[in-house]
Amino acid sequence: MIKVGEYNLLKVIRAVDFGLYLDDQQEGILLPKRFVPENTNIDDELEVFVYHDGEDRLIATTQKPKGIVGDIKKLRCVSTTPQGAFLDMGLMKDIFVPKSKQIANMLPNGDYLVKIYIDEQTGRLTATEKFASSLSNINVTVKELDVVDMTVYRRTDIGYVVIINNKHTGVLHHNEIYRTIGVGDEFKGYIKKIYPDSKHPENGWLIDVAAGKPGYNRVEDESEKIIRLLTENNGYLPYYDKSDPDEIYAFFSMSKKTFKMTIGNLYKQRKISFEKTGIKLL
Numbered sequence: 001m002i003k004v005g006e007y008n009l010l011k012v013i014r015a016v017d018f019g020l021y022l023d024d025q026q027e028g029i030l031l032p033k034r035f036v037p038e039n040t041n042i043d044d045e046l047e048v049f050v051y052h053d054g055e056d057r058l059i060a061t062t063q064k065p066k067g068i069v070g071d072i073k074k075l076r077c078v079s080t081t082p083q084g085a086f087l088d089m090g091l092m093k094d095i096f097v098p099k100s101k102q103i104a105n106m107l108p109n110g111d112y113l114v115k116i117y118i119d120e121q122t123g124r125l126t127a128t129e130k131f132a133s134s135l136s137n138i139n140v141t142v143k144e145l146d147v148v149d150m151t152v153y154r155r156t157d158i159g160y161v162v163i164i165n166n167k168h169t170g171v172l173h174h175n176e177i178y179r180t181i182g183v184g185d186e187f188k189g190y191i192k193k194i195y196p197d198s199k200h201p202e203n204g205w206l207i208d209v210a211a212g213k214p215g216y217n218r219v220e221d222e223s224e225k226i227i228r229l230l231t232e233n234n235g236y237l238p239y240y241d242k243s244d245p246d247e248i249y250a251f252f253s254m255s256k257k258t259f260k261m262t263i264g265n266l267y268k269q270r271k272i273s274f275e276k277t278g279i280k281l282l
Contacts, residue, residue, distance in 0.1 A: 002029070002058065004050055005069035005118055005125045010060065012044050022048065022060055031060040051125050054093060066090040072115045072131060072151055072166050074184025077106045087114065087127060101128035113153070113184050115166075137168050138204035142191050145214045150189040152181050162189070162209060170207035177211070179253055190214045222254055222262040227271065227281070235281035240274060 002008055002024050010022035010029065020036055021028030031048060040046065048060035049068070066089055067073040075087035078094055085106035086094035097106060097114060106112055115131035118124070142148055142164060150172070151163040159173040160181065172189070193208040213221060229252070230237055239248055241263070245256040252259055263279055266272045273280045 002050055003069075004052070004058065004123065005116065006050070007047055007068065008050050008060075009045050009047050012040060012042050012046065015042065022046065024058070029058050029060045031062070035060075035062045037062060049091075051091065051093065052123070056124075061091060063091055067116045069116055069118055069125070070166055072113065072163055074111050074113050074151075075127070077108050077110045077112060079108060080106060087112065089125075095125055095127050097127045097129070101126070101130055103129045111184060113151075135163060135167065135169050136204065137197070137207060140168060140194060140205050140207070141165070142168065142194075142207070144191050144194055146191045147213055148189055148191060148209070150187055150209060150211075152183050152185045154183060164191075164207065164209065168207060170209040172209050172211065176209075179249075187211055188213070222252075222258055223266055223271075225252065225254075226259075226262055226266065226279075230272070230279070230281040236275070236278055238278040240278055 010024070012020050013023045013028055014021045017033075018030075019033040020031045020040065022031055029050060031046070037046070046060075046062065048062055049065055050058055050060050051065075053059040066075060075089065075095070077085050078088050079086045082099075084096055084098040085102065086096055087106075089095040095116065097112075112129060114127040114129050115134065116125065116127050119126040148164050149166070150170070151166075152172075153161040153163050153169065155161075156171070159171055159177065162170050162172050164170050170191070176192075189209045189211045190213060191207060192210050194205050197203045197206045226237075237251075239251065239259070241260050243256070248254065248256050248259045254262070263272060263274075266279075267274060271282055273282055
């Protein structure tokens with residue numbers, strides 16, 4: 001069963017001058033010659049992305065699209081028509097957003113947060129800005145400390161609403177943000193807290209999130225960064241536990257709290273020493 005708008009593992013069944021045909025249990029799906037990996041043979045299996053070409057035929061590609069069905073992505077508008085807009089998907093063919101699926105009129109060169117889906121009438125890959133109803137916190141599929149994928153959705157007074165695993169919404173509070181972020185940015189984070197929505201119980205649960213990884217897994221990642229920066233700077237950096245928080249963030253892209261916890265961990269491992277005005281690689 002071919003999954004349109006997703007990756008499929010398909011077997012090569014025959015070769016032609018203009019490419020290869022892949023097994024779809026029917027006449028085959030064309031993989032154009034320009035996308036055929038070197039040294040590919042009959043009966044080899046290839047992972048390909050399948051979508052409709054401009055003549056409404058299924059076609060395969062080894063190009064990596066910017067998203068697959070179900071993903072919520074920030075995509076750039078490349079052109080518009082009275083019927084809708086076309087956004088860059090990273091493929092030979094752009095993805096269409098009908099006028100009825102736009103919040104406001106899309107403009108060329110604008111960036112828009114959209115959800116990728118299959119249009120029921122045409123079977124084609126399509127996108128929509130109106131995806132809020134597909135996000136729900138009633139039946140939560142994550143738990144506290146789970147590492148998740150996050151996409152910045154919108155800014156609020158207390159921080160940013162983020163989309164969790166393309167399914168739920170959570171809040172990334174201002175005190176958990178240590179770098180400049182904007183709508184559509186994607187990064188890993190983890191679930192800090194899940195609790196009932198007392199003001200709107202019909203909405204299910206509230207979720208607080210943080211960037212990075214929980215606990216000492218996060219410290220290990222930051223440790224590698226500090227060791228690398230020390231190595232790149234002849235084994236010494238003029239930053240320590242008394243340094244200004246803004247200076248630490250500007251250089252390391254981490255909070256002073258995380259920096260202090262990380263260098264403390266490195267000191268215990270005898271990887272660095274504390275100097276009067278900085279840290280030194282051992």
